Amino acid sequence: MPEDSTAIDYVMEKASGPHFSGLRLDGLLSSPSKSSVSSPSHFRLSNSSFSATDDPAAPHQPFVIGVTGGTASGKTTVCDMIIQQLHDHRIVLVNQDSFYRGLTSEELEHVQEYNFDHPDAFDTEQLLHCVDILKSGQPYQIPIYDFKTHQRKVDAFRQVNACDVIILEGILVFHDSRVRDLMNMKIFVDTDADVRLARRIRRDTVERGRDVDSVLEQYAKFVKPAFDDFVLPSKKYADVIIPRGGDNHVAVDLIVQHIHTKLGQHDLCKIYPNVFVIETTFQIRGMHTLIREKDISKHDFVFYSDRLIRLVVEHGLGHLPFTEKQVVTPTGSVYSGVDFCKKLCGVSVIRSGESMENALRACCKGIKIGKILIHRDGDNGMQLIYEKLPSDISERHVLLLDPVLGTGNSANQAIELLIQKGVPEAHIIFLNLISAPEGIHCVCKRFPKLKIVTSEIDQCLNEEFRVIPGLGEFGDRYFGTDE
Numbered sequence: 001m002p003e004d005s006t007a008i009d010y011v012m013e014k015a016s017g018p019h020f021s022g023l024r025l026d027g028l029l030s031s032p033s034k035s036s037v038s039s040p041s042h043f044r045l046s047n048s049s050f051s052a053t054d055d056p057a058a059p060h061q062p063f064v065i066g067v068t069g070g071t072a073s074g075k076t077t078v079c080d081m082i083i084q085q086l087h088d089h090r091i092v093l094v095n096q097d098s099f100y101r102g103l104t105s106e107e108l109e110h111v112q113e114y115n116f117d118h119p120d121a122f123d124t125e126q127l128l129h130c131v132d133i134l135k136s137g138q139p140y141q142i143p144i145y146d147f148k149t150h151q152r153k154v155d156a157f158r159q160v161n162a163c164d165v166i167i168l169e170g171i172l173v174f175h176d177s178r179v180r181d182l183m184n185m186k187i188f189v190d191t192d193a194d195v196r197l198a199r200r201i202r203r204d205t206v207e208r209g210r211d212v213d214s215v216l217e218q219y220a221k222f223v224k225p226a227f228d229d230f231v232l233p234s235k236k237y238a239d240v241i242i243p244r245g246g247d248n249h250v251a252v253d254l255i256v257q258h259i260h261t262k263l264g265q266h267d268l269c270k271i272y273p274n275v276f277v278i279e280t281t282f283q284i285r286g287m288h289t290l291i292r293e294k295d296i297s298k299h300d301f302v303f304y305s306d307r308l309i310r311l312v313v314e315h316g317l318g319h320l321p322f323t324e325k326q327v328v329t330p331t332g333s334v335y336s337g338v339d340f341c342k343k344l345c346g347v348s349v350i351r352s353g354e355s356m357e358n359a360l361r362a363c364c365k366g367i368k369i370g371k372i373l374i375h376r377d378g379d380n381g382m383q384l385i386y387e388k389l390p391s392d393i394s395e396r397h398v399l400l401l402d403p404v405l406g407t408g409n410s411a412n413q414a415i416e417l418l419i420q421k422g423v424p425e426a427h428i429i430f431l432n433l434i435s436a437p438e439g440i441h442c443v444c445k446r447f448p449k450l451k452i453v454t455s456e457i458d459q460c461l462n463e464e465f466r467v468i469p470g471l472g473e474f475g476d477r478y479f480g481t482d483e
């Protein structure tokens, strides 16, 4: 909607700007703000609030973030920003509003007298139950609340599934200690009361079917007193206070960074249980450092790539089924061991996948290796050009070889072909050195039963669909065609 410079909230937004001195991080950042003398820190990150994920005994507990603040302070806006920036994680937003009790017909007749800002207006037991269920890894059907009718929808729900991060947002989520105690991080969105009132007038008249008089009346009678009685006193529980809500990009970025750190680097493995990143060591990091350097010699690039490929191949082979086998040792004793899976083949995606064939041959004597060539036709349109696969491939486990997983489009095309040839999805292991998160999402969403084994997950793809930081065109560097 275009900004109307005469609208009351536009005037208030503009007026509020200079009154805030920005953010302060205790012990990390400080601003010469005048507020530092008289008020508590505007922005505080507390380490103690991350006990759930710090506890190694509870590695799969979702990280719970509570977001509160007065009405129209920008809670939902801040949550949306966090969700957008934490795109690598499975996140669910649970709004306290969804747990408003539906009004009885008698209450509806006197709706102007109903206090929607009092803790009793919410079914907090049900909210607690919802978070409990989500924390146990099960889905939950969240009610859908209608602010126009003051009722919940009778037979419609919003299903939310198990997740890594739960964001719990609402005016009174810090009020009840049982709800507060569920949270690993507590955020208070702190926006001037006059800005909030202006926003609320606009929102409630545009979206919630109210007229200006009723909004002002409700505000004076219930909203403001409840803010003073319940919301503002809960500010003391906050780990992070965000002045100016969604306008405060610096604060939101810092929060997101902090959550990223607390969740660890390979959360994609938690999202997709079939993604395996080989355990990192300084040797592995050292080899990655070498092959990623743009000026490394071709010889060294090949040497260290081969070493890494060998590790990925060995790790991938570890995911194959085996049968038990006993042998007699030269001492005459019996050793109870296992026998390798015999029905196996490799398939390399030409050309860079061919760089992985030698490592596979070195590990699996006489292994059959097929080939697939996919032509990149625009950004998404992949075209299969050539395939040569073992005729009995449907009976084999397949190690699909491609050193870099970028968008996932060509990988999906190759996997699709293998499935068409009768290979069960669960019999495919996709091996690569470097994966982009976008590629992992793309492949795992479409083929959840397939396994991916990689040695590092990179940050992202850039606008040209290249992996960042990545290592450039692997095939050109490996086969020396970039010179």
Ligand SMILES: Nc1ncnc2c1ncn2[C@@H]1O[C@H](COP(=O)(O)OP(=O)(O)O)[C@@H](O)[C@H]1O
Pocket (backbone or CB within 6 Å): 013, 069, 070, 071, 072, 073, 074, 075, 076, 077, 078, 199, 200, 203, 244, 245, 246, 247
């Ligand atoms: N920084 C901002 N500048 C202008 N308008 C905003 C800003 N943040 C939120 N709004 C608007 O104010 C209203 C209330 O914001 P919202 O995020 O829904 O607040 P809350 O969830 O705290 O009630 C919404 O209509 C939203 O579009």
Ligand SMILES: Nc1ccn([C@@H]2O[C@H](COP(=O)(O)O)[C@@H](O)[C@H]2O)c(=O)n1
Pocket (backbone or CB within 6 Å): 070, 071, 072, 075, 097, 100, 116, 117, 146, 147, 148, 150, 170, 171, 223
């Ligand atoms: N039927 C209802 C239910 C709630 N409200 C008001 O909503 C506010 C909470 O939502 P925010 O997005 O603003 O946090 C709260 O202040 C209630 O007054 C309502 O008006 N009608």
Ligand SMILES: [Mg+2]
Pocket (backbone or CB within 6 Å): 075, 076
């Ligand atoms: Mg909201």
